[in-house]
Amino acid sequence: MFVIPDRFSYTVAHSVEEAVELLHTLEDSKVLAGGQSLIPFMKLGYASPKSLVDINRIPNLDYLDDSGESLKIGALTRISRLCDSELVAKDYPLIHDAALQIADPLVRNLGTFGGNVCHADMGDDLPAVCLAMNAEMVASGPSGQRVLAAKDFFVDRFTTLLASDELLTEVRIPKNRRGCGGAYLKLERRVGDYAIVGVAAQLEVDGDGVCRSVGIGLTSASTKPIKASEAESWLVGKSLSDEVLDKASTLAMNTSNPLSDIRGPAEYKKAMVKVLTHRALKLAYKRARGGL
């Protein structure tokens, strides 16, 4: 049996402006980036767009640039590039941890940072990373560019703030500084699968080991990627003793509201949010202090 997608018209955009114009003009159009979520969806009949705008040939949309105020990641940056980058491995361990646990090398060769966050499934790993790092999402549309905070970007399952004629062009991550550290932990049924649950933690600590800022993002812990805001604000100003970690991970667990599905019952996933939050914070703390 072949699983064949419905018919669609196909066009290649050669610039961001052209992609936006095509998305604006064509009926029921969708962006085709790495295709590693969209094509399986089209094969299964979950999506049947009438037209696809292929952005893979837009030049200069695949980059990692930390020469300015932030780490700028081009929307077309392949996940494999995040895995292979020394800069990411050294300065942005949270992103590196997550990238290495996404799917398999074949999927990562095509899957893009932009596609992973725009697909915005509860099981995609990079949205939680963006939430924990307080990333900014840069979008281009017919009326120009706008910059959106990650915490507002993820509206619902498969739904972001982007309009149908907007293209995500860049994600900006606060630049690594002394005292920053992060970690991503993911529980999976087998290598390459979507998370049962995943936890992204990013910390900035001062010389005494007191947290100045804390970011926690959760994967598969609700119908959409979520931020564990209560745990985050409770941790600011504290050193991470086991007791503190315990309280914070309980707060994160209480924020979570996972679905029961083939990857496990909700109750189990909630318990695992607590375990992984504890461990992710601990590792992030160690890395943040190790960098001092």
Next chain:
Amino acid sequence: MTALIYPADAKVRLELTVNGERRVGEAEPRMLLVHFIREVLGLTGTHVGCDTSNCGACTVVLNGRAVKSCTVFAVQANGGSLLTVEGLARKGRLHPIQEGFWEKHGLQCGYCTPGMMMAAYDLLQKSPNPTEEEIRRGISGNLCRCTGYVKIVEAIEYAAQKLRSDPSWRSGGD
């Protein structure tokens, strides 16, 4: 607007380099690359296992990187360069990766083998001297229902060593 829009039922003329040769064929936009390779180009070494992006039987090397050809539209490969299992051997000599699978019994039914070899090809381009763990990670997108992977890992170790000692196989010359 200068972009060319191919209607849904268009027969798009594709021109690409396949195993070092220029090939031309037609595909409507929704045709998957794996079907183009098998049915239009007639290269049936590339297999369809799951058709749901999970098994890696359809793995080919597109523009230098191993990808699942059931999860790429053929039109996306237009103008590109494709290496399939048929392009591994050179002048009647098995490629060291093929030789490794032969020598180390890296297959039983053989269904996963072309995909395994193309994933190994990408892995060995990137890390010529991989550890066992790197090999296992490198083929983590390829499922084998027969072997238990031990012999596949040995086959790739064999190939890595052979490629290091015989640089004439390295880079480019498909």
